[in-house]
Amino acid sequence: MNIGSRDTEPGKLTGILKVIALPVLITMAVAGLIYYALSAFFLSDAEDKIRNVLFSHRGLHHYIQRVMLPSYFKARDNSEVNKSYYSPEILSSSFIVRNMHSFYNEEMRKAGLPEVYYKMASVNPRNPVNMADEFEGSLIRYFNENREVREYRKIINIDGKKYLYYAIPFLETNSNCLKCHGKRQDAPPGLQNLYPGEGGFNEKTGVYRAIESIRMPINDEISATLISTISLSVGIAVMIILFFFNKRLKIRVSDKTASLEAEINEHRQARVEIQRLNSELEQRVAERTSQLESANKELEAFCYSVSHDLRAPLRHIDGYVDLLISRCRGGLDEKGLHYVDTIASSARQMGILIDDLLQFSRTGRAEMRNEVIDMNQLINEVIEMLDDGSRSPKIEWAIEKLPQVRGDYALIRQVWANLLGNAVKYTRSNETARIEVSSNFENGETVFAVKDNGVGFDMQYVSKLFGVFQRLHSQEQFEGTGIGLATVQRIINRHGGRVWAEGKLNHGAAFYFTLPV
């Protein structure tokens, strides 16, 4: 038991580790993939939104630069507009787009949507509002130095919130631009008046003057990515675990099925073996039975010959003694007559012995019948045979109401005849003879009792009571062959019961026997 558990525990542990570790690894790998894919999806989505806004702004820039400004210059050249007129509100694309974005954010706010930070940053702005900070300045230089790079993006953290920062190079100076951004003296006078400094002037063609940048909150996207990743991972983990458990369950079921099949096979083999043993046993029983039957036949033959052959010489002795007495009485003196009497009584005693022995042998081998027996009626018959009422003083019989039993009528009658016969015999010398018969139900069997107040017996000889030829009294005191109680015991045993006795010298005896109900 201990060895077994010590053997199985490490195996169980590695099994559990296998079951847990493998799904965890797979889940982690899958979760990484999902996270990567979702982030890419959400980021490109956010980028698209940003580009949308930027391109829309750029469209407006372009409209101002390519449509409104040429119209303005044309009108000025035609002197439809005063040469000194300049207003950033209607002529500066930077100013217009910046303010347009303020309105955009106002609309966003009204719609309950997050505001979008927008900045056009320049290293050389007219309005200090558009002045690039250090980072933005370096970004403008970066774009100018790496002309193939068309965009820059970065996820940045501001006050614990995540934003996607996106910037594109802007305002590549061309010859048209130089009308307002070239030398100060070349710019419209209105512009010159409005911006007294050098900001926005002295630009060179082919150079990016600025960047446009947008910062968009992406906390929701990140949360969505995380939640989706976690929920998908958990789902996948559960599926993997289920898959593994299912696999293990299948293995266990097939193991169990195999072991059950093996067990069934064992049982089948055991049954075949039992059948074989049974048939062997039956054969042996049959052999033994036939041996017993032949032994029984021999015994019967022996009894038959005893009954026939042993009785014949006894009869002859008795017959010739009788003839001797009746024919030759005159030739015998008193002693001679006594001898002849003794010969006759000995022969008679031997005849009784042989008859009793035959009776005893017959109780052992006779076929038993199983019939309902009325004990009271049976006892009355036996008493009638034993006590003709001539004894003086009369025997006092106390017979209780007894239950019916099942058994062989003739054999049970023999039991009562022997027990009650003994009671009658051993109360013969009593002044008052009392014989009681009673019954009692104990532990599933009926106990019958015959009690008398006769000469009784010494309990130290109780073991000899039921033996064949065992007698506790001399032939002169009480005649008998010593077979009666042995016969009683044999009959009761054959009925599945027991016999025993209690007694005290000169204080009566009690004989008990049981019969199963």
Added chain:
Amino acid sequence: MSELRPILLAEDSPNDAELTLEALADNNLANRVTLVKDGVEAMDFLRCEGAFSKRKPLNPVVVILDIKMPRMDGIEVLRAIRADPSLKAIPVVMLTSSREERDLIQSYELGINAYVVKPVKFAEFVDAVRKLGGFWAVLNELPPENLHNH
């Protein structure tokens, strides 16, 4: 009444034969008792064959059979008597020391007229034989002898 029919006693034991004859003699029967030693002799007597071929063909008033006899036992004699049309009407009595049930049953199945167990006590034996002889030899009326086909 012409000649008295005999009594046939089949008994192999000379002691039993003597005691039975004594008992029968106690009855003061006039019938002659013929003693044979076994079943074969009994059948010879009944069929007037062998040693008894010169005998006057007259069926006995009763046949008393012991069961255990050499050559042919009492049961076989009884069977042969009952199977023979000329003998089957003869009263047959088993006088035996056997108390075995099968002997008793077999005898009655073969149509025995009486089955008497020899008592050990001679006085009782005499009494039994007296009753037997008295009844079968004196009281019992037999069918007319013309059934006898000799």
